[in-house]
Amino acid sequence: MAGNLDTALIRTFITVAEKASMTAAASTLHLTQGAVSQQVRRLEDVLGASLFERDRRGLRLTGAGERLFGRARQILALNDEIWTEMTGDVQRGQVRLGVPFDLVGKGISPVLKSYNAAFSQVELSLVCAASPDLKAGLAAGDIDVALIEEPVGQGNGECLRIERLVWVGAKGGTARAKRPLPVSMVSQSCAFRPAVFNALESRKVAWRTVFESGNIEATAVTVRTDMAVTVWLAATVPDDLEIMNDDPELPSLPAFAINMYWIPDGAKPAVRALADHLRNHLFGKDGPQP
Structure with a gap:
């Protein structure tokens, strides 16, 4: 029994x-x-x-x-x-979740779907922005829960997952070999930008930016058409693009943490439920990954 x-x-x-x-x-x-x-x-x-x-x-x-x-x-x-x-502990009302552009696809979609199914009486709103902007929105009270991408060991949020930051290019593409290296970033406030450009400068790799507009889809287009390379967390790379692990000309990149920020004291039950849901379901994994 x-x-x-x-x-x-x-x-x-x-x-x-x-x-x-x-x-x-x-x-x-x-x-x-x-x-x-x-x-x-x-x-x-x-x-x-x-x-x-x-x-x-x-x-x-x-x-x-x-x-x-x-x-x-x-x-x-x-x-x-x-x-x-x-x-009935979850009250009706709105909950605002802040998410970086690159997590909206593979990372967060299944979590949003399962949260909506479990708490259908809650109106969940999604705010997409670069991590530094999301942090400011949380401080201003415009966001209830925020997922922030930060270098491992930085920040004081709750670490939900650690992911490799990887170079990404078109499959069989040649942009990676061009100099200056054409690099496409989502925005000038992208959390990855300092780490990427510091790594390039430390290896003395000449580079130029091709695109910085805050649009993840447009960034992906520049990579798919082999105009540029970009960087994403390994778990968020679209299946039709290539992670360039074996290119000795590209510098290695640091790991990044996906940290969750919210204010537990006085939080609405729906906000607390969302934080618990993210903690347990992000990427369908069981906690931070090495």
Whole structure:
């Protein structure tokens, strides 16, 4: 006979894993450290496996803990969505989500679809802009939740995923070999721009900009027609374009984090539900990727 998992224990386990600390998890959950430790031990007893071990940086997941973590987040996300929908905690109203241009396709579309299905009474609005502009919109109160692309280790948002920044060109194209290198960027305020041009200058690669208008589709056209190359996060590259990993003439690029920013204090239930949904469903993955 199958056993039943206690979602309260699952929630504590996830919080400890994310905070890497019993003390920090206790503060987040408004519990005593002893209560948190006891709940983790109860879950370990139920599953018959040790979930955490300690190193110099704090607590880290064991192999069993790693296997549980992704599934546990899915269980908790579904539990919270069902609870919210059935109890009517999500109020009617509007929620404004800010997203960088390049995440609108592969990255965010499935998340928006599933959120709308789960919370059909909420009017979700999408604001697309470069990451620095989205951050300003959040500070001004024009956006409720924002996904911001930032170099790994910068910013203080919640990291949902880490992605490689890659060079992208037309399949079989020759733009990559031209000098000065024709580079197409979405806008002058693009979060990737400083990293890209610093990398080119450090390798002494001459370059010129072909397009900077804030239109992701127009940027893609310049690449598809082999007018220029561009950079995108690896997970967002359209299938008909090529990631140029093997070109020794192009400098390597840093990884970028997709960080979520919102203001939890006093947030509407619908905003909190959106933040939870993004946390658990972005790219269909189970947390930050190396």
